[in-house]
Amino acid sequence: MSDNLARHFLLREDVTFLNHGSFGACPRPVFAAYQAFQLELENEPVEFLGRRLTDLMRTPREVLAAELGTSADNLVGLTNATTGLNIVAQSLDLKPGDQILTTDHEYSALEKTWAYVCRKTGAEIVVVKxxxxxxxxxxxxxxxxxxxxERxxxxxxxxxxSPTALVFPIERAIAEARQRGIWSVIDGAHTPGHIxxxxxxxxxxxxxxxxxxxxxSPKGSAFLHARPEVQHLLNPLVVSHGWTEQSKEPGARGAFGNSPFIDEIEMQGTRDPSAWLAVPAAIAFRAENDWWAIADHCRALAQDTALRLGELTGLAPLSSPQFCAPQMVAMxxxxxxxxxIHKxxxxxYKIEIPVFRWQETCIARISVQGYNSRPQMDRLIAALTELLALAPSARG
Ligand SMILES: Cc1ncc(COP(=O)(O)O)c(C=O)c1O
Structure with a gap:
């Protein structure tokens, strides 16, 4: 929460960057690790992509699995959560009349994904308010x-x-789904490193x-987790060298000696895996700098800013603090x-913050990361006060 922490990042100094939620900033040492992988790749592409890639891909899986409470065998590395969720949505065997149950708070790209799947399969989307x-x-x-x-x-x-920055308490819903034989598919785009x-x-x-x-970690690093019992249900979006004719047979291995789940999904033709390879550097950076403690300060600053703005607007928050994303508040x-207003x-004011309409409500979504400071929040509140004519004198 200081200039001291801001020095770890590459963000422009003339911009008040309050949108880590859309595209997070990457700390300098993590970015350096990313570029070091890119350089290594470029120095000997065949060595890197041809002979070493299978081994290289394993380390991030193992380090991330330890961080996220699972086994490395249940994770695959990908470029983004959209891809991970598309793999699932486009793999599940859905028939006309089947229902996909979801909420009215989902991310628009994934709403489109399910609409696309419904058009292909005849399944229906049911939206819970x-x-x-x-x-x-x-x-x-x-x-x-x-x-x-039953459908x-x-x-x-x-x-x-995304639009409302709420932490959904999904645990019991997942357990209930399992009991009823319903597949649970979770969009965790904002969770790793956040909660x-x-x-x-x-x-x-x-x-x-x-x-x-x-x-x-650098842009282009994400994962898909699948329980061992359901991994065989998935198919790659891009079929490449990792695929084998026998991949659906019990006990099958992928073409590179991992499970078919890992080999089929991680191999997508020639690409730069450096962002994924830098994930351990991001986890190390966070540990060295005690980032969960920094996140606590961010949460306090986010809540304080939301409170101050709420006092000016007289508008109630979207949730009690317990369900508000720690470092992101939709005000x-x-x-x-x-x-x-966004423009x-x-x-x-050189303030980067998403402002949008969600259902009937206009929202400014503020993200607070370690590089942000109280004076930046003062600047935001002053700007919104001016633009929205919030000051009591202006309202009177
Ligand atoms: C809830 C949610 N899901 C999915 C995504 C998509 O993430 P990506 O573009 O990295 O795939 C986002 C992006 O902001 C998001 O907020």
Whole structure:
């Protein structure tokens, strides 16, 4: 929470960067590790991609698995959570009339993914309206369970939501889905490095998360986790050298000696794996700098800023603090043209923050990372006060 921590990052000094949630910033030592891999690759491409890649890919899997409470055999490295969730959505055997149960807080690209799958399979999307404001685990879980029918085949939930920055209490819904034979598919794009994760204890069938947001690894690093019992259900989006004719037979191995799950998904033709390879450097950076303690300070600053803005707008928060993402707050703001406010915040004040309409509510979503500071929050509040005519004198 200081200039001291800001020095670890490559962000432009003239911009107040309050949007780590969309595209996280990568610390200098992690970025250096990433570039070192790229250089090594370029020095001897055939050695790197031809002979060493299988071994190189394993280390991030092992380090990340230890961080996220699972086994390296249950993880594959990918470029982003969209890809991980597409692999799942496009693999599951869905038929006309099958239902995909989800909420009204999901990320638009994944809503499109399921709509695409429905068009191909004849399955239907059923959207549960989450009771708002979110103040109770029971209200959330009851609403999800009430949406389950004998036709529900998939439960698709964000763990931390994008438009509303809520931590959904998904544990009981996942357990209920398992009992009913419904596949649980979790969008964890915002969770690694943001909230402590124990993937095995959570027990979701499929969970995809980004390392390039809150874990602070380079862009293009993410994972897909699948329980061992369901890994055979998946097919790669891109069929390449890792695939074998026998991959669906019991006990089959992939073409590179790993499970078919790993070999089929990780091998996608020639690509630069450096972002994935730098994931251990990001985890080491966080440990060396006690990042969970820094995250606690970020949470306090995020909540304080939300409170100050709430006092100015008179608008209630979307949830009780317990369900608010620790380092990200979606703050309702008065009726406005969100695109115009977003543009002016950047053009006039050099503040990078998403401002958008979600359902009937205009929202400014603030992300707080270790490089942010209280004076930056003061700047945001001053700018919004001016742009939205929030000051009591302006309102009167
Ligand atoms: C909830 C959620 N899911 C999925 C994504 C997609 O992440 P990516 O573009 O890294 O695949 C995002 C991106 O912000 C997100 O917020």
């Amino acid at each position: 989450v009771p708002m404001p979110l103040t109770s685990e029971a209200a959330f879980t009851d609403a999800i369970i009430a949406g389950m029918t 529900t085949r998939v439960l698709f939930l964000s763990h931390i939501t 402590p994760l124990d993937l095995d204890a959570l027990g979701a069938d499929f969970y995809s998360g980004n390392c390039h947001k809150w874990l602070m 309702p703001i008065p009726e406005c043209d969100p695109a115009e 002016t915040l950047f053009d006039r």
